[in-house]
Amino acid sequence: DVKVTQSSRYLVKRTGEKVFLECVQDMDHENMFWYRQDPGLGLRLIYFSYDVKMKEKGDIPEGYSVSREKKERFSLILESASTNQTSMYLCASRQGARGNQPQHFGDGTRLSIL
């Protein structure tokens, strides 16, 4: 079974802090994704990566950056956290780039910015 592990289930940070969310997958998947989940808005794509050191912006990249130095690890960075970034963050991985291959999700990090 594919396992996608997000380093924290709950995280509380202060406005202006630099925040790191970590995600690790154990199946040698090429593609990795970061989403945020908000009630009534579904899952919105922040950034994704097709391979090591490669990244592409999703629908809502403002205020975020990412890092993928190793194939199994994809980090989401909030450069200067703001209260409107309080949300559930979900990481996912996918074996290849074809659209019909399933994305495997972690259990999420609930981030609160005070």
Added chain:
Amino acid sequence: QQQVKQSPQSLIVQKGGISIINCAYENTAFDYFPWYQQFPGKGPALLIAIRPDVSEKKEGRFTISFNKSAKQFSLHIMDSQPGDSATYFCAASYFTSGSRLTFGEGTQLTVNP
């Protein structure tokens, strides 16, 4: 701009009933339509998916109906069970390489015993 619209936002069904969740999309280039199921405290997981060359796909109690001309597709859960209580997301993407998913807003389904 939301390219995939999902309704209803929440749904309450009695055990044994039929749950129906609807989605509409705008981009006619989409050619892969999956549904994801999310239980509380867990990430979403792929439930069932369809391509537009068929009008219906069934897996157990779960059926996707697809109407290409109307740009709509729906999930039917037959004989709904309390264990089906979850949030359901429809999504759309391109079948080809480099594709990413566009999700609907989600439907919180509650099946009462």
